[in-house]
Amino acid sequence: MNSAAKIQTGKLVLGTILFLLAILVAKETFSLTPPTQQATVGPAFFPLLVAFGLVMNGAALFWQALRGKASEDQWIRHDMAPVLIVLAGLVIQMALLSMAGWIVGTTLLFATVAWAFGSRRTMLDLTIGFVLSAASFYLFNEMLGLSLPQGWIVDTFMNG
Template sequence: MTTGRSMRAGEAVLGGGLIALGGLIAVETMLTPSVGRAVVGPALFPYLISGGLVLVGLSLLREAFAGAVAHAEGLELDLWAVALVAAGLAVQFLLLDTLGWIPSTTILFAAVSRAFGGRRLVVNLAIGLALAAFTFVAFNYGLGLNLPEGSIVERLTSPDAE
């Protein structure tokens, strides 16, 4: 359950984040030595955009404390489901290079299904596996793309590569 007050806090975080991002861009641009002799160098737009970010951030902060925020009456959010989906995606990109496309994507599929209330884990894993295998075959052999088969599999299939 999210209340109107935490919506305001959220908007304040967004405003603060934009100000921080503006500051980061300005500092990073200052630290980068400029090359080239163009009339307008590569530093002007970063400065303009960082200025804009700070101004917009400030006006969001003002809106957060004194203005109209979205869902001011509060909005119910199932944050556990959000965390599960986010974790599924994180597991996929962490394991993709080692385990390969098929296992890591199967895990992603099962995690998202669970977050949306699918309780039959085995069925979800099976469908995820089928979809992952189908996309792997279709994209690698049909369309000539390169989904990773995983460094473990590569090592197992070619043991003399050491």
């Protein structure tokens, strides 16, 4: 596909997403239990307005894409592999957060992202990630009163 065709496909995808969102919003809104409290304009009015706007907007994008007018925008060259690695790093962090805690999860996130950006000094990346996440853990939990998760492994190990 050439650049213009890719942009058209992109617009079709975005248009489709808007259509699907419109259906979702409308469906959820119709299944709302009517409020007991009386109001001039109920809670369903704005969602339906938004659903209508989504449909119109999706249609406009389809029209633009199918009319096929060459867009002045250039499709940007990109690799998908590093994107997927970054996304995987975030999933790893999410999965580990409550079990192994903030420090372990974020250290691995840092190292995975560094790998995605082409760094191959993994030990160094892990070390820096560890220092950064440990420092943020103590700074934010001890000094600023946040509660980043310690992880139940640490919990049971330290307190039990």
